[in-house]
Amino acid sequence: MLNRNPHIIDRTRYINEMSALYNLGANEVIPEEYETSVEIFCRVLEKYEVPRERIDSFINRIRADGYEMFRSISKEPYCTTDLNMIQNEFITIKVPAGSPAAGRSLKEIGLREIGISLLAVNRESQVINHPDESFVLQPDDLAIILGSEAQLASVGYLFGRADGSQNTAS
Structure with a gap:
């Protein structure tokens, strides 16, 4: 049937x-x-x-x-x-020479462990999209990161200069 x-x-x-x-x-x-x-x-x-x-x-x-x-x-x-992206912010931050982030891998600085995503890095006019944890940040890299306001504030010291100031351009 x-x-x-x-x-x-x-x-x-x-x-x-x-x-x-x-x-x-x-x-x-x-x-x-x-x-x-x-x-x-x-x-x-x-x-x-x-x-x-x-x-x-x-x-x-x-x-x-x-x-x-x-x-x-x-x-x-x-x-x-x-x-739920409304609770997150994108910021662009420069990696100063002598900062705790300069010369260290993403795994070493632990951004992902606290919920921050490094979306891209501009290095010498070249864009590196979504780098993996072995990626090493260099002085003068321009990093685009995503996270909540509190998360981003908690890692400001990584991008600080020896004089204690931060270089943020958002």
């Missing part, structure tokens, strides 16, 4: 084809354009060390509302609510 009520899942290349496929009886339509965007966004969040369960929750919400947040301006602030 044939199923009189099949559940039809369809894949389409383009967003503008979704309505027609729903009208033809599809129960679910998966647009490649959106799924590609979701995957890219997922990988970016992983690079910024957003916890996997938060990424999965965000992706589930995107899919549950039929990708509506991609199709229109959302009234709900998905990113700031789900990712």
Whole structure:
């Protein structure tokens, strides 16, 4: 006996084809354009060390509302609510010669242990994105770091000069 009520899942290349496929009886339509965007966004969040369960929750919400947040301006602030990024700040800080951070690896200075992410370093006009823990900071590096205000304040001494001042440019 044939199923009189099949559940039809369809894949389409383009967003503008979704309505027609729903009208033809599809129960679910998966647009490649959106799924590609979701995957890219997922990988970016992983690079910024957003916890996997938060990424999965965000992706589930995107899919549950039929990708509506991609199709229109959302009234709900998905990113700031789900990712809790509003509590974090980006700062740019120069590594002065003689500072505790100069000449030491990220593992040695322990930024990640306290929840700070080093997103990129500009060294002699060359950008090094998301360096690993073996990366050694050098004098005059310009570091872009992410963390809460309290976390960033707690590591200010690492980027201080011998005279006790700090060189922060945010």
